[in-house]
Amino acid sequence: EAQVTQNPRYLITVTGKKLTVTCSQNMNHEYMSWYRQDPGLGLRQIYYSMNVEVTDKGDVPEGYKVSRKEKRNFPLILESPSPNQTSLYFCASRLGREETQYFGPGTRLLVL
């Protein structure tokens, strides 16, 4: 089944404790992105990647890192999480620049 998977789906952590949210797609898509969804602010892009080893900042990159060492994986790294990073995170992928984005199931993160 073609899909985007994320892990973990739910995470509670404390300020400053490094964490990684994994994202994987099995559709051989070139483009991958991370979004966060917050009440009143909607969905905003954090980082995106156009191919292996090619990443760039989105609208809200502060406090996040990403890497794209393999085509299928695009992990989101929070080196020192803070409470304002409490959010619902979505990974997305698409075949090409102008193609439809397909989203993972989301990761609910709570930073205490």
Added chain:
Amino acid sequence: AQKVTQAQTEISVVEKEDVTLDCVYETRDTTYYLFWYKQPPSGELVFLIRRNSFDEQNEISGRYSWNFQKSTSSFNFTITASQVVDSAVYFCALSEADGAGTALIFGKGTTLSVSS
């Protein structure tokens, strides 16, 4: 600058009513793509439809239909004979062919509640 406006924050209807969700967009690009996504209470984002700026043909898929009008920069979504399972947040989104970052620009969403 690109922008998507969904003026209706919340809509409540009774089952079997028809409902239209409005979407107005702004872009300077001549080539762009419009999308609708559904977010049910479980939280995932489900793709519903994609429309290219050069294709103004309206589309129908079962009880769902979409009306794309470039003259008014609108891409409205109608659910005919709504059902309780249609209750969700619906997002309209825009992607520009020349847009930096390839981001989807989302509207704030419309929460649809369908009661039985």
